[in-house]
Amino acid sequence: MKLCKAAIVRLGLGLLFLLATLPAYSQRGTVDLNVGQVSDQFGAQPKVTSPVLDLNGELAVIKPSAKNGGPSIVAGGEVRVPTDSANHAKEFALFGGVLFGSNNFSIGVNAQFRKILMPTAFVNGQVLNRDNMKLLQLPLVIKYKFGPGRRAFFEAQGEPEFTPHFKVSPLSKVILPNPSFDHGYTIRGSVGCTFGKLLYVKGTYETRYFKFAAGQGNPTSLYNWKSNLITGGVGVRF
Numbered sequence: 001m002k003l004c005k006a007a008i009v010r011l012g013l014g015l016l017f018l019l020a021t022l023p024a025y026s027q028r029g030t031v032d033l034n035v036g037q038v039s040d041q042f043g044a045q046p047k048v049t050s051p052v053l054d055l056n057g058e059l060a061v062i063k064p065s066a067k068n069g070g071p072s073i074v075a076g077g078e079v080r081v082p083t084d085s086a087n088h089a090k091e092f093a094l095f096g097g098v099l100f101g102s103n104n105f106s107i108g109v110n111a112q113f114r115k116i117l118m119p120t121a122f123v124n125g126q127v128l129n130r131d132n133m134k135l136l137q138l139p140l141v142i143k144y145k146f147g148p149g150r151r152a153f154f155e156a157q158g159e160p161e162f163t164p165h166f167k168v169s170p171l172s173k174v175i176l177p178n179p180s181f182d183h184g185y186t187i188r189g190s191v192g193c194t195f196g197k198l199l200y201v202k203g204t205y206e207t208r209y210f211k212f213a214a215g216q217g218n219p220t221s222l223y224n225w226k227s228n229l230i231t232g233g234v235g236v237r238f
Contacts, residue, residue: 032235
C-alpha cells in the first residue's frame, strides 16, 4: 500500500505543478477522488470483489482560441488501488489527446499508456504469478453537458484493447511463455453534476474484458479476465 499511496501523491503533485506553471488562460483542469467496488473474474475461478480507490486528473494544456477555434490538447492520468491487491490489479495510467467540440458536446481521442500489476493466481494448490501488463490504448471520449446551466454532465469512453506488452512479475519463480492475445475491450461511462464553479460529484461504471488463446502461456485460462468497476466521488475544477 505504501507504493500505491506514493503513486497517488506523485500524480496529485504533478497535476498541481502543471496548474502552477501553466499560464492562467490555459488552466482548465479537474481532479477527482472516487471510492467504490471492483469485481474481477479470471477464467473459471470464482468472482471476487474488493473496495477500490480511484484518483483521476485531467488538464487542458492548450485550449482553442475564441477567434480561430480548433481542438483542445488535454493530458492527465489515473491511479487505481484496490484494498485487496492479492486478488485485484493495481493500475497506473497517463494519457494525452485532442478534444473537439462546443460548450455542450465534445468528442476526442486519447493516446493512453496503462500499467497493470496483475494479482497472483492459485490453481490446483499451486501459486502462479501472472506477468504484469503494459497497454497502449486509444480511447474515444464523448462528453455532453445538459440541464439548467449545463451543470449536469455525461462522459463515455470506449476502446478495443491491443496486444499487451508483458513483463515478468518479480515474484515469479516459474517463468511461463507469454499468452497469445485474442481480443479485449474497455467501456466506461460517468454521470455527474457541478455545484458552483469548483466542486462536482460523479458516478462511474466500467466494464472490461480480456481473452487469450488457450495454451501453455495461458494455463487453465488464468489470464482471461472480466472486470466490473463502480465508483462515486467528488472532484474540483480549476
